[in-house]
Amino acid sequence: MEKVLLYFAISLCIAATLLYLRRAFERSPVWGWMSILFPPVALIYYAVYWERSKKLACFHIVAFSVMLLSTVMAVRAHPFAFSPPLLSNLRIIFAPASYGEPLVLDEQRFPSKNDLKKFESWSGGKFGGKLAGQQMIVETVTLIDGVIRFTQGSGFFAERQVSIVLGEKSDAPRQHLLITPDAKDAPEIYLLTKNIGDELPDVDIITSGYWMDLTLERGALNAVSGHLRLLLPGSDQGFLTGYFDGFTDELRYDDGEIDRAVHSNATLEHVVSTHLKARLGDQLLAVNGFDNTKFDLNGMYPEGRSTVSFTLFGGMNRSETVMLFYSNDGWAVMEQSTSELVAAVKQMRQNPPAAGSLKEEVPLEVSVEESEQLLGKSVVVLLRGGKEREGTLQEITPFVIVIRNVIGAGHVDISIGKREVESVRLTLSKASG
Incomplete structure (x- = not known):
């Protein structure tokens, strides 16, 4: 609009100037040539012959004023258009804020509703989106230690993963979060992408400037479900959208019972804990924790191990490394890895120490x-x-x-x-x- 007005004003000013030069040459060639060589002479001409040329003078002044005003508007609206050496002076005069190299601000872009609809149509309604310019279908959702993770891929490093740090906000049975780009207490978001051939994934951290509408609801046992619409800033136009179901730990249930066939550290630790409770009975006061839990699925027979710390009757703290194997029924403890412990506890149960006396326990x-x-x-x-x-x-x-x-x-x-x-x-x- 500013450019159109500028071109129109220049046309009016040129027309008024040509009419003036015609009048000046008709009056005297001296007036004409002086006006061409020194344009301000036109003001003297209009003053001397005001009665005869006042209409032309008013038209000329109005045309020049409109051209000046439209020039100011155009320079302020489009400072980049006035970069050549001859035009840069206009930018310095009328748009001093853009003096030198004008400030360039990247336009913050978010995915549109049309982008989300295209993905929903492409994915068949599956939960996912786009991350780092690539389509993403979320395969697992976990909410552990206040961090909800949306993951694609099952390797040691996920192919793509979006982690949102909710903290204490995730403790409520039902939670709804609406985050706008100007929110000051927005949860941090970690974006993990691993391309084929890369040893390590790329990690980006977003602390603010995004849109998020998240609904979380805890279900029975360790289940969690909800809906997410996450719009990330930047030229990649990343987003996640859809309904999801997930878990609050690595355990999985089948008909209300823990599924021992699932490969996870939590499954192994549950199997070890259940085994000790069954074998040690009332001699086991508490299972205190686990360390160095791991499993190997690369061999012919999958194996696992975990170091468990526990407290026996009488306040004695022990730790044992328990070996596990995988069978048709899932993970189970190798009996020989706890046979000495079970035998020692059995002997203590059969021959309890006399009251008030001291008896040395069977050492390992x-x-x-x-x-x-x-x-x-x-x-x-x-x-x-x-x-x-x-x-x-x-x-x-x-x-x-x-x-x-x-x-x-x-x-x-x-x-x-x-x-x-x-x-x-x-x-x-x-x-x-």
Whole structure:
């Protein structure tokens, strides 16, 4: 609009100038040439011959004023159009804020409703969207430790993943969040994308400037469901949209019971916990936690392991590394990995200590090859020939084991050749019956 007005005003001004020059040359060639060489002479001409040329003078002044006004409007509206050397002076005069290199602001773009409808039609109503310019179909949804994750792919690194840090906002049975681009307390969003051939994924963090409409509702057991519409800023026009169902942990249920066929650390830990409760009975006070839980599906027979910490009757804390295997019924504990523990607890149950007396508990004794499970614990090293060395098992190398004894504010490390070791026994505290 500003350009059209400018062109119109220039046309009027040119027409008025040509009419003036015609009048000036008719009056005298001197007036005409002076007006061409020095245009302000026109003001003197109009002043001298005002009565005869006042209509033309008014038309000329109005045309020039309109051209000046339209020039100012055009420069302010389109400063880039006045970049050539001759026109840059106009920009400096009428648009000083755009002096030098004009400021360029990237236009913030969000996906349109049409983009979302196209995806819904393409995906057949599945939950997903577009991330990093690629279509995304969400395969798993988890809400764990206040972070809801929408994931595509089942590898160690997901192909694509959107993680929204909800924090305490996810604790309510039902929650609705509406986030606008100008919200100050917007949850952080982590975008993970891994292209074929890349060893590590790319991670982007968005802290604000996005649209999100999220509804969460917790269901029975560990189920969670809801609806999400997430519009991400930027030229990629990323988004997620649709209804979803997910879980609050890695356990899966079948007819109300935990499905032991699911490959997850949580499944293995549940199997170990159930096994200890069944084998130890009332001698087991509590299962305190798990460490180093992992499973391997690459071999011919899938295997797993987990180190469990628990408390036995009498307040004795123990930790055991339990081995697991996978069968047609799912994950199960290898009985031999807990046989010594079960036997020791069974003996304690059959021969409980007398009241008020002290009785040394049955210690765990292993060969030097199996002594890694006792690292960091107080042990007695039984040497060939009947000698013993007591201390904390500090290190195990291919040829020696190292035990440490604390002396005052310092310590002494003792290296013992593996060939000299008969066995390694865990030192257990004495408990009163």
